[in-house]
Amino acid sequence: MSDSETESETESERMRCISCREEYRKRDAGTCKECYEEASETEEELKREIEDLKAKVAFLRFWSPVDHHFSPCFTDVVLVASDDDCGNLAPVPVRAHKAVLVSRSPVFKAMLENEMEESRSGTIKIGDVSYDALRSFVQYLYTAEACLDEQLACDLLVLAEKYQVKHLKAFCEKFMMSKLNWDNAVGNFAFAHQHNAKHLLEAALSLITDNMDKLTKREEYMELVEKDPRLVVEIYEAYLSKQVNTAAPKESSMKL
Amino acid sequence: MSDSETESETESERMRCISCREEYRKRDAGTCKECYEEASETEEELKREIEDLKAKVAFLRFWSPVDHHFSPCFTDVVLVASDDDCGNLAPVPVRAHKAVLVSRSPVFKAMLENEMEESRSGTIKIGDVSYDALRSFVQYLYTAEACLDEQLACDLLVLAEKYQVKHLKAFCEKFMMSKLNWDNAVGNFAFAHQHNAKHLLEAALSLITDNMDKLTKREEYMELVEKDPRLVVEIYEAYLSKQVNTAAPKESSMKL
Structure with missing residues (x-):
């Protein structure tokens, strides 16, 4: 359809959209009525499926033994943040159920079913973690929910990696990717590398290689060269590969 | 738009649907392009939400202590079908976790937290139920899933009602409604009444009152008159109320 054809449309040739009820011209036409009706039905079905799944999640969600609205009951194990800095106070234990830990x-x-020290004593020491992070970790195992900030997301990702809780790791990674920016890109790249967070690593690397001209001035860059030069090499290799793979001239990405 | 207008449309006035790629005429137009694009985005978002919720369900779904792929571990209670007809054999216990039963x-x-007999002995007797139904009941508490047939749906609805597991009750009711037909309508009506299954009751009642001319010949009807005439009165009252509320003449519904 040429533009001149469209422009010659008279008022009577306009149609009314059956969704937004606004008038539109032929060139702005979307679907036929049949497809619109099918799409509406599909949307309704998807919404019903979401309601069903939400109800299922609510049903399956365990009450949390660290939620103060519920008193923990029938717990058979405690987790203790072994590096918790409580001064002279004994660390606060987080009560839990072996069956839940084992299923998540x-x-x-492996730890609890194989009659290891933790199974006999009923106490699991979790190193390098604060009480708050440990509590959130256990809460997630019961509810699949956590109220994240950037620090907590890092802490929980480390725990998720250590205890192989894939669902939590993906949850933290998604959150950290949503907070990714130029200021934290190098830090996130190093962190993702250390904890095997592939999606975060790729996103951070892509952001860095898009801003190579600003990279070498950053403090985190200089620190990384000092501390782990192999990671810096990886950045340069990714940058080189990007340049080879895209037809864009070197100058255009340097100017970004 | 009049029919004569539509019929005068020439070939060039036809449009191509951007969803099914078929040509359509002005009178079969659906939405404008903007609404189509918005709807497509919404659909993608809903699908992503479904994937997320499914992953959450998979994470929260407890392994089942009655699933043979897993060995039950750290269980602290057994459930026994006390009316199980095993001849001289002792009934097979279903192992479970108090914490799971309590949360569902x-x-x-109330039974387990209040130091009742069941809590002390660690054995819960479940009356009037087969081993298979009990096993499916416990499995549902762990997984929010059950492979229903009509008998199992009845058995589980009874258990769900008795132990106030709303999610399971709704699940069984939905299944039974999907299997509702003229042959089982009276039976389902009486069953729904007995076990307080409102949605099933309404659906069965509606089916019955649409077929009043055939009702009195049914064996189940005569049995119900004998056994629980108040339920029969309810059917007649619903029929009367339907006649009053709809403008349709009596004859049309009698002919169905």
């Missing part, structure tokens, strides 16, 4: 993490499964 | 059913919660 293959590491807890 | 307020009846188990």
